[in-house]
Amino acid sequence: MPQSDDHTTVxxxxxxxxxxxxxxxxxxxLGYHPVTASGGIEAVSLLxxxxxxxxxxxxxxxxxxxxxxxxxxxxxxxxxxxIMISGSGDIGQVVQCLKMGAYDYxxxxxxxxxxQIVLKNAFSESALRRKVRLLSAAVDQSPVAVVITDNRGYIxxxxxxxxxxxxxxxxxxxQENIFDDDAQPENLSVKFRNAIVSGKVWQGDYCxxxxxxxxxxxxxxxxxxxxxxxxxxxxxxxxxxxxxxxKNQEALLKSNRRFRELADLLPQxxxxxxxxxxxxxxxxxxxxxxGYSRKDMKRGIHALQFFAPEDKSRLMHGxxxxxxxxxxxxxxxxxxxxxxxxxxxLVYTAPITGRKGSGGFRGIVVDITELKESERMLRENRxxxxxxxxxxxxxxxxxxxxxxVLVEWNRQGQFFFGYTPEEFSRLHIGDLYxxxxxxxxxxxFKKACTGQAGTLETQIVTRQGIRIDVHISSAAFTTExxxxxxxIFRDITQQKRSDRLVSENIRMKNDxxxxxxxxxxxxxxxxxxxxxxxLREQDELDRETRMEFISIIHDESKRLSALIEDVLxxxxxxxxxxxYKKSELDPSITVSxxxxxxxxxxxxxxxxxxxxVCAPMEHIFADQDxxxxxxxxxxxxxxxxxxxxxxxQVRLSCDAQSLLFSVEDNGPGIxxxxxxxxxxxxxxxxxxxxxxxxxxxxxxxxxEIVADHDGTVEVKSIPNQSTVFLVRLPLLMKP
Ligand code: ADP
Numbered sequence: 001m002p003q004s005d006d007h008t009t010v011x012x013x014x015x016x017x018x019x020x021x022x023x024x025x026x027x028x029x030l031g032y033h034p035v036t037a038s039g040g041i042e043a044v045s046l047l048x049x050x051x052x053x054x055x056x057x058x059x060x061x062x063x064x065x066x067x068x069x070x071x072x073x074x075x076x077x078x079x080x081x082x083i084m085i086s087g088s089g090d091i092g093q094v095v096q097c098l099k100m101g102a103y104d105y106x107x108x109x110x111x112x113x114x115x116q117i118v119l120k121n122a123f124s125e126s127a128l129r130r131k132v133r134l135l136s137a138a139v140d141q142s143p144v145a146v147v148i149t150d151n152r153g154y155i156x157x158x159x160x161x162x163x164x165x166x167x168x169x170x171x172x173x174x175q176e177n178i179f180d181d182d183a184q185p186e187n188l189s190v191k192f193r194n195a196i197v198s199g200k201v202w203q204g205d206y207c208x209x210x211x212x213x214x215x216x217x218x219x220x221x222x223x224x225x226x227x228x229x230x231x232x233x234x235x236x237x238x239x240x241x242x243x244x245x246x247k248n249q250e251a252l253l254k255s256n257r258r259f260r261e262l263a264d265l266l267p268q269x270x271x272x273x274x275x276x277x278x279x280x281x282x283x284x285x286x287x288x289x290x291g292y293s294r295k296d297m298k299r300g301i302h303a304l305q306f307f308a309p310e311d312k313s314r315l316m317h318g319x320x321x322x323x324x325x326x327x328x329x330x331x332x333x334x335x336x337x338x339x340x341x342x343x344x345x346l347v348y349t350a351p352i353t354g355r356k357g358s359g360g361f362r363g364i365v366v367d368i369t370e371l372k373e374s375e376r377m378l379r380e381n382r383x384x385x386x387x388x389x390x391x392x393x394x395x396x397x398x399x400x401x402x403x404x405v406l407v408e409w410n411r412q413g414q415f416f417f418g419y420t421p422e423e424f425s426r427l428h429i430g431d432l433y434x435x436x437x438x439x440x441x442x443x444x445f446k447k448a449c450t451g452q453a454g455t456l457e458t459q460i461v462t463r464q465g466i467r468i469d470v471h472i473s474s475a476a477f478t479t480e481x482x483x484x485x486x487x488i489f490r491d492i493t494q495q496k497r498s499d500r501l502v503s504e505n506i507r508m509k510n511d512x513x514x515x516x517x518x519x520x521x522x523x524x525x526x527x528x529x530x531x532x533x534x535l536r537e538q539d540e541l542d543r544e545t546r547m548e549f550i551s552i553i554h555d556e557s558k559r560l561s562a563l564i565e566d567v568l569x570x571x572x573x574x575x576x577x578x579x580y581k582k583s584e585l586d587p588s589i590t591v592s593x594x595x596x597x598x599x600x601x602x603x604x605x606x607x608x609x610x611x612x613v614c615a616p617m618e619h620i621f622a623d624q625d626x627x628x629x630x631x632x633x634x635x636x637x638x639x640x641x642x643x644x645x646x647x648x649q650v651r652l653s654c655d656a657q658s659l660l661f662s663v664e665d666n667g668p669g670i671x672x673x674x675x676x677x678x679x680x681x682x683x684x685x686x687x688x689x690x691x692x693x694x695x696x697x698x699x700x701x702x703x704e705i706v707a708d709h710d711g712t713v714e715v716k717s718i719p720n721q722s723t724v725f726l727v728r729l730p731l732l733m734k735p
Contacts (some may be wrong), residue, residue, distance in 0.1 A: 009033045009051075010119070013043035013069060014058035014085060019108065023056060023085075026112045030119070040064025044072055054122055056106070058085045059093050067097060074101045079130065081122035085110065145239040149174050151224070153196045153235065162239065174237060192222065196235050199224045205242065217246040272352065272362040277303045280360070289367070291338035303361075306335045308342070315347075332368055343369050394488045399429045401449040401476060401483040404442070416489065418463035429485070434461045448474040449485050460489060469493050515682045516567055519695060523556035523563070530556075559693055566697035569629075570681060573704040580623035580708060584732055587620050587627065587659055588613040588652050594631040595650055598639060606644040609635075614653035618731045626705045633698040634663045634725045640692055641723075642667035658711070658728040669719035678715065679703045702727075 010032050012023050020036045027034035035052070037043035041064050043057070055073065059066035070082055081103035086094050094105045103122045106115060139146050145162035149155050153173040174196070195202030201223040208218050221238045260283070263270040269286035271279055279301045287293060292301060307315055311333050334342045349363035389396065395416035398408035406427045409417075414424065417432060433441040437458050444456045456472045471490045476483065530549045534541070541549070572578040595611045602609035620627075638648040642665040649664040670678060670685055677683045682696035706713045711729040 007033065008053045008123075009035055010054045010056060011035050011037060011043060011046055011052040012056045013037040013040065013061070013066070014056070015039055015061045016058070019058065019085065019110065023110055023115070026110070026115055029112075030116055032119070040066065040069045043069050047073065047078065052080055054080055054119060054126075055082045056085055057082055057102075059090050059097065060087065067093060067100070070097055070100055070102055079126070079133075081126045083118055083122060143240075145237075145241075147174055147237040147239070148225075149196070149235045149237065151196070151199075151233055151235060153193065156234070174235070192220075195222045205246075216241055216243040218242060266364070268367065269365040270363070271303070271365070273303050273360040275360045277360070279303060281362075286365075289337070289365075290335075308334045308336070332372075335365060343367055344372050392488075394490050397429070397432070397487045397489065399445070399485045399487070401485050404429045404445065407484060413489070416462070416468075416491065417460065423463070429487075432460050434459055434467055444472070444474075445485055445487075448487070449476050449483065451476050457492070469496050512681060516563075519563055519682065520560065523560045526556045527553050527560070555693075559695075563695045563697075566695045566701060569701050570697055570704070573701065573708070578708075580626060582621050582623050582709075584619050584621055585624055585627070586617060587622075587661065587729070588617045590624055590627050591631050591650065591652055591661065594628055594635060598632070598635055601636075601639055602648065605639060605642070607639055607642055608647045609639070609650070610647065611650045612652070614651070616654070617652065618654045618659065620659050620709075620729050621732045622709050622729065626709070630702050630705050630727060631661070633702050634727070637694075637698060638663050638665035638667065638723070638725075640694065641665070654731060657731060659731055661727040661729070662724055664722060664724040666722050669721060669723045670715065670717040671719060672717075675715060675717060679713075 008031075010027055012020055012027070012034055013036075014020050014023070015038055017038070020038070024034040024036060035046065035050070037046050040061050043055070044064065046052075047055070047069075055069075055078075057066040057069055066084060070084070073080070073082055082097075082101070084094055084097045084102045084105040085108060086105055087108055097105065103125065104118045106118060139159045142159060143161055145164075146157075146159040147155055147162050148157040155172055155174055174192070191204075192202070201221065203219070203221040205217060205219050208216055219240045219242045223236055225234045225236045260281075263283035264285075266283060267285055269289045270281075270283040271286050272281035274280050279297050282290075282292070282297060290306065304312055304315070315333065332344050332346050335345045335347070336342045344367075346366045346368055347363055348366070349361045352359040352362055390411045392410060393412055395413035396410045397406055397413050397417075399406050406424050406429065409421075409424055414421065417424075419427065429445050430438045430442045441456070441458055444454075444458075447454070454474075456474075458470060458472065459467045460470050461467050469492045471492045472487050473490075474485060474487045476485055478484075530553045534546060534549055534553075538546070569578075592611060592613075595609060599609060635648065635650060642648055646666050649662075651660070651662045651664070653660045668687070674683075674685050678685070679699045679702075681700045684694060684696040703713055706727055706729070709729055711727060713725065713727045715723065715725050717723040
């Protein structure tokens with residue numbers, strides 16, 4: 001309360017202007033703010049409209065005197081000190097005023113010094129009263145029960161909160177009022193009594209019954225107070241009903257217990273940390289998974305020690321940013337057991353709220369080793385499938401069953417059709433076929449998409465416009481998102497060609513058999529005919545005729561034998577059964593031998609058979625008998641077809657890579673239209689005039705043998721002028 005300042009307003013009520021002025025002047029000098037009223041009525045009206053810190057009130061005023069105003073002040077509970085101003089003869093009224101509640105009085109003429117003292121005292125007492133009022137209001141309104149007892153525990157004061165649930169009989173002892181020993185785990189009334197007697201502060205919680213019989217929990221502080229300089233003369237007790245918070249605490253404990261029981265059932269580690277990151281709780285799975293014990297936890301385990309060093313900054317960032325529950329970061333972490341073994345895990349955390357200060361985190365660690373393993377296997381399987389898909393040598397095309405648009409293809413598919421992946425992805429299944437076959441192919445695609453898979457032989461057209469014979473087998477399958485058609489395209493060009501070759505072969509074989517039979521029949525019939533005649537008519541035939549017949553039979557038999565030899569040779573070559581005994585040899589020796597053996601035949605026909613070997617002669621790698629056969633057949637033909645007096649020129653020479661063996665004659669030659677056919681089996685140029693024996697197999701044998709020695713044979717002929725056969729055989733490579 002201010003002792004004197006401009007805001008301390010004092011109302012001066014006096015009918016004497018002189019007094020009002022004098023007192024006002026003194027007031028102003030003392031630093032108070034004076035307000036004056038010239039009578040009781042004005043004073044009352046001012047009191048009603050404004051607030052004042054003190055009232056100087058003249059006892060004798062006309063109309064409404066000081067006593068009436070004082071009564072008004074007291075009756076209306078104005079908390080301001082009233083100082084009466086009296087004349088010298090008003091002592092009886094002064095006493096009355098003091099009885100009514102006036103604080104003090106001043107006598108006229110007002111002495112400035114006394115006024116100052118009286119006002120000062122009045123203000124400090126008024127401040128004290130206000131404090132007491134405030135304190136008692138606070139105690140009265142406090143929800144905490146407040147009791148004051150004497151030092152033996154007898155209640156001297158109890159506030160309404162106390163009386164609300166206690167009997168609070170003044171004169172009773174505190175412990176008799178408030179304790180219900182039956183509800184106590186131990187005899188607290190004794191403890192309480194001891195606390196009162198000991199003169200020390202005691203506080204504690206206890207269970208008690210309310211006035212209405214309800215069980216309640218209370219918290220009490222009992223402390224001795226010193227009053228009027230006498231220490232321990234009284235006891236002050238505060239008691240608070242903590243039933244509600246106790247219930248909440250119990251509920252919290254219960255839910256905590258429940259949380260822990262549940263957490264213990266979980267196979268995943270569940271943990272809590274304090275604000276600094278130290279583990280404060282772990283469920284059973286947490287201890288068993290990470291290999292720590294409760295003792296270790298008590299000693300201090302920091303959450304960061306479970307993580308790899310490179311993960312720690314990411315983890316800290318995640319925790320700092322984290323305001324809500326959920327997975328920590330988008331990636332998994334590698335977390336480590338006590339023995340150093342790590343495993344991949346997802347860490348879900350939630351900040352712990354409601355704790356004082358930094359609350360820490362609680363969370364759950366989900367081991368994703370198995371998940372990662374199955375992901376890895378899935379990836380591996382997918383790669384295997386893709387590798388397989390790509391490695392399949394047939395072209396595979398996958399199309400959307402709905403739209404027919406191509407969605408996937410393997411490497412061979414891309415290569416086979418010749419499109420780039422971008423081009424492929426814009427194609428419809430029908431675009432793979434030539435226009436004339438498109439309708440049939442699309443109908444096949446639609447049928448296959450309904451599951452009626454079959455096969456189709458058709459043609460596709462590549463990006464370059466090439467048509468290829470294909471065999472398509474197909475299947476339809478459904479994935480999560482779409483249904484598709486899988487077509488496997490197999491190029492059957494080769495197969496078709498081989499089919500054609502097989503039928504051609506069969507036809508040729510049949511031709512061969514009928515030709516051989518025909519060729520065999522002619523000499524055989526001749527032999528049969530002549531031998532039959534000889535047998536039937538041997539007595540009638542003269543010796544000369546018989547000899548002629550026998551000679552014919554001999555010649556035909558030779559022809560038959562040569563024919564059979566050639567046929568056997570051809571069939572051995574064709575069936576691949578001929579076994580060449582290849583070795584290094586000098587071809588000039590072989591060819592010279594052949595020429596020497598044919599010299600008699602040349603001489604018989606008066607043909608000049610010449611051999612010219614050009615040096616240097618290289619060696620070849622060949623089967624000697626086969627080379628001899630080639631030379632006999634070609635030189636033999638030249639001698640056979642060249643007329644008497646002709647020349648057969650045999651030449652052997654070498655170029656960089658080949659042996660050149662040529663036979664030139666100046667016989668009738670080969671007509672241009674037949675030159676292509678002379679290497680075919682049984683082909684013989686039809687000639688009028690003298691019949692020349694032969695089988696038509698000699699040159700085809702030559703061709704096969706030369707081919708089997710990686711060589712070539714060619715012929716050039718000018719009818720009635722010259723015929724040249726040229727055989728090229730590779731030379732033996734010198735190391
Ligand atoms: P052939 O047993 O008839 O000689 P070849 O296969 O050896 O059978 O020859 C086929 C045909 O080629 C012969 O019938 C012949 O008409 C023709 N020919 C081969 N060599 C000569 C040649 N030097 N001069 C003319 N015609 C030849």
